[in-house]
Amino acid sequence: MTEPRYALLKTVMLLGLGTYMLYKTLSGTLYFYINERFTWLVLLGGFVFLLLGLAALRGYLRSTMAHSHAANWSVFIVAIPLLLGFLVPDRPLDSSALDTRGLTTNTGLGGGAWSNVELAMPSDQRSVLDWVRSFNFASDPAIYAGEPADVIGFVYHDERLGVDEFLVGRFAVTCCVADAFAVGVIVQTPEAAEWPSNAWVHVSGEIAVGRLDGKPYPVIVAGSIKEVPVPPQPYLFP
């Protein structure tokens, strides 16, 4: 590859990366990848990419580019995120990722500050993460028994469960999906086997105290289970 052609390719890729980051932010699918609190960082990154791309374009047109002779193949490695980003349909982590990541039953997240928030939250607005936390923090989880629960998540069939049970799970993402951990609440329903893994469901019912790995664990005795589309923010952001 000749030097000018190489410079042009780099220019296009810088502009492409900038476009990708801004496009993800605007289309909302950015939340399939990172915690919402880092949106500003991606926006900033997108604008800097565009700025560098425009500077490189100007340099190319006036043929005053910086004299770098980095190996030519590097251009094609930088194409990997562009190709995967634009070509592969955006898909949030789902129950197939759960097999290696496992289900977190102990959520130390948030520490003491969180338990005050939890007390103020009406029980039917709690997410699966809130319920698992409530059970972690409560000295006697039996106080929650009978409270109404209303949660959304994906179906996961865990081998530790009974035939009339499945887990309704969510991934919690602190920073980016690399640190995602799964949490879930057990759902009790006679039709458990009919729900396929990965289906997104809206479950409402009453909380009961069950057990998982010998520890008290939240169970929802299902009143109704409805299939729902993937929420715009599939992860929970602790």
Add this chain to the structure above:
Amino acid sequence: MQRIFNSLGLLGLAVLLLLAVLGLQNWAAAGFALPDQFFTLSTIFLGIFIEAAPFLLLGTLASGLVEVFLDRDAIQRLMPKNALAGAVAGGLLGFVFPVCECGVIPLTRRFFTKGLAPATGIAFLLASPVINPIVVASTYAAYGWGPILFWRIGLSLFIAVTVGLVFALQSRSAQLLRPTPLIQISGASVDHAHPATAGSLGQRLNRALLIAGDEFFEMGRFLIIGSLVAALLQTVVPQTALLAVGSGPLLSVLVMMALAVLLSICSTVDAFVSLAFVGTFTSGSILSFLVFGPMVDIKAVMLYLQVFRRKTVLYMVWLTFLLTLLATVFINLNLGI
């Protein structure tokens, strides 16, 4: 004129490609059968890349600005001559240049090409991902004013300064770096008629942007390979098995260090991630995660290898590993924090 046509042509091609891709996406979504693991891999990879690329970008931008605004004499004048003082100064330099583990690498190399002493540069490289206002604030937010915060800062500084001093035995920074990139990069400043720090403000800024763009390509490919490896390992290696091993004063430390390397998360947020392990893991192992992770993880090592000689990287990683292990196991056994 030829170049304008070329760039317009390529831009048009890019737009066409984009349209084709959008069509292809619909087709793929309609039931293109790839294994689930592929999508998981792609999502995790893009997650790491999207999070880390802006930080690397800011690092290369800082490097470009240093190249055009800071001359060699200024660094010689400002930095202490004594190795110990230099290493300590390097360890605290993160407060002046708040960059994390991706951004610090191009910046350190730039400082080396401007004549910074080895002890100071290595201490800066290892300490600044933790010893900077953003990370101190995020650790404070996660753990409050307590032993984890103090030990994280203290241990990181101690290890960075110690490793820096070991490298002080090497008298010239150039011997630490890989030979070829050094020549390429100094290419701009070797030209004595037009030193990098000459020209009008606009010219300098423009040059800084060109350098930053170039350097992103040079470093970005290693960030990408590192993120791919990390994503692949996360898709294949069961974390559940790893975590099941983790108890006991020594084993828990080893597991958390392995996890830090595996996760490759940015030091600005690792404090929040580590909260999930408080209670099930020893305090020493949480500290090892918070001290070792920012200095050594898959993507950082890939970037180190691009800049430094293989031997330098080996010593740096090995020394950091041993020091973290010794310190945190000692904390586990002797101090009940």
